[in-house]
Amino acid sequence: MGAQPLTLPRAFYDRPVLAVARDLLGALVDRRTVEGTVTLRLTEVEAYDGAADPGSHAFRGRTPRNATMFGPPGHLYVYFTYGMHWCMNAVCAPAGTAAAVLLRAGEVCGGRQLARSRRPGVRAERDLARGPARMTRALGVDRSLDGTDLVDPTAPLRIRPGRPVADDLVVVGPRTGVGGDAAAYPYRFALLGEPTVSPYRAAARRPSLPDSAHARRND
DNA sequence: CGGCCGATCCACT
DNA sequence: GTGGATCGGCCGA
Structure with missing residues (x-):
């Protein structure tokens, strides 16, 4: 892994x-609609290594939801979560391997006004796309x-490539919100010192239910 | 800033 | 029926 463009x-x-x-x-994402184009520079991503990765949607095999992950590389995998949020990934590696990169955060560097209109109530500039669901919004x-075909010029x-990022500016660590066996995998990449990098959160721990919640009613 | 909480609904078991 | 690759509001330090 080098700093090649x-x-x-x-x-x-x-x-x-x-x-x-x-x-x-450091790569640039262009989102074009009839309203205009928003461009952002990626500052934080996470790798999901297909069927070998317990933290990946693909770990339990292909389903209707994750079908795009199993498809050809260079396409966008979008999923819905927590009842209200969209998150997006860049699918990579050959078809069938289901590897993808979650795009977690970025710095808005074009179409700022349009991005703001989609994120009403946001004060700080850096919060516009600071987190995967904020970014999709x-x-x-x-x-x-x-x-979506990410390399189709009409998509x-x-x-597209941005300015190359030197290795000493790359921070690697565990993925946000991933628990279980994959909790410690160093698959999260972020740019050092970027204010747009989302705060790290460990996987939410499910509170253990009291025994009464498991007890069967027998009346 | 960090921790807790509710929101909200779809995919999968 | 269960829980999530999250977020924003509210609270206390």
Whole structure:
């Protein structure tokens, strides 16, 4: 993993997902709609290593929801979570391997006004796309973009190379909100000192239910 | 800043 | 029926 510029579309093919994740730092995302275009620079991503990764949606095999992950690289995988949030990934590696990079945070560097209109109530500039669900909201991304070809020049959402990022600016650590056996995997990549990097949160611990909650009613 | 909490609904078991 | 690759509000330090 070096500081070589991201070259597309080859960037998503035949490379370990960790290398793709690292090189997506600093890359530019363009989201085009009739209202205009929002551009952001990626500052934080997480790798999900397909069926081998207990933290990945693909770990338990292919389902209707994660089908895009199993498809060809260079496409967008969008999923819905917590009853209200969308998150987006760049699918990489050959079809069938289901590796993807979750795009977690970015710095809005174009279409600021449009991004703000999609994120009413946000005060600080850095909070516009500071977190995966905030990012999709700022960009106007939902399920309709699942499967988008990221390297098609006419696509409504594209990823293109940004300025190369030196290794000493890359921070690696455990993924946010991932628990279980994969909790410690160092699959999270962020840019050092960037205010747009989302705060780290350990996986939510499920409170253990009192025994009475498990007791069967027998009346 | 850090911790706790509720929101909200879909995918999967 | 269960719980989530999260967020924003509210609280206390």
